[in-house]
Amino acid sequence: MSAKINATKSKDSGELIKNYHKQAFEYISKALRIDEDDAVDKGEAVQWYKKGIAELERGISVEIRATGDQYDRAKRLQDKMVANLTMAKDRLALLEATLASKSRSH
Amino acid sequence: NTTTLTTPQNQVESLMHEMADEAGLDLNMELPQGQTGSVGTSVASAEQDELSNRLAKLRDQM
Numbered sequence: 001m002s003a004k005i006n007a008t009k010s011k012d013s014g015e016l017i018k019n020y021h022k023q024a025f026e027y028i029s030k031a032l033r034i035d036e037d038d039a040v041d042k043g044e045a046v047q048w049y050k051k052g053i054a055e056l057e058r059g060i061s062v063e064i065r066a067t068g069d070q071y072d073r074a075k076r077l078q079d080k081m082v083a084n085l086t087m088a089k090d091r092l093a094l095l096e097a098t099l100a101s102k103s104r105s106h
Numbered sequence: 107n108t109t110t111l112t113t114p115q116n117q118v119e120s121l122m123h124e125m126a127d128e129a130g131l132d133l134n135m136e137l138p139q140g141q142t143g144s145v146g147t148s149v150a151s152a153e154q155d156e157l158s159n160r161l162a163k164l165r166d167q168m
Contacts, residue, residue, distance in 0.1 A: 014147065021150045025157065032160045073147040080154035087161040 013065040014074040020059030021077060027052035028088055035095065043099055049092040056085040 031048035034040055059081050064074045 018146055018150050021154065025150075025153045028157050028161075032157070032164070035164060036160070069144070073144060073151075077147055077150050077154065080151060080158065084154055084157050084161065087158065087165065091161055091164060 012070075013062050014070055017059050017062050017064070017074055017077055017081075020055050020062065021081060024052045024055035024059060024081065024084075027055060028084070031088075035091070042095060046092065046095060046099070049088055049095070053085060053088050053092065056081050056088065060085065 027048050031045040031052060034045035034048070035042055060078055062078075064071055064078070066074055
């Protein structure tokens with residue numbers, strides 16, 4: 001999970017972080033669309049949160065190999081990903097707990 | 107762009123060099139890397155902000 005991913009030659013580390021961001025954004029947006037709708041089965045959101053969390057973790061573990069402005073921008077993006085990782089994990093835990101208590105009462 | 111994909115790379119390049127010669131441009135001039143990169147990163151940052159807002163809203167509903 002926390003293994004360092006080295007930027008390949010063709011892509012710089014900033015580009016790599018952006019790619020992980022993109023995937024994470026897509027997955028977590030899907031999770032949120034389900035989670036925000038009270039009329040649907042929220043169990044569907046769990047898998048998308050998990051996928052998004054995994055992508056965030058990959059993006060965060062990228063070592064930034066840049067300097068100056070480029071470093072700052074990449075770092076800021078990573079910091080936001082860290083914040084969202086915490087929030088998404090909290091949300092997932094709550095959702096799973098809610099779903100578990102529901103299935104017990106049935 | 108399908109046109110670019112189906113046209114042989116060397117033909118495209120020689121044509122570009124021809125055009126550049128006529129216009130007196132240097133094709134090896136590179137775009138400043140930070141410029142193109144910064145646009146993508148700000149979009150990405152804004153998207154992360156959006157996720158934060160939506161996650162916070164769900165959290166506060168509880």
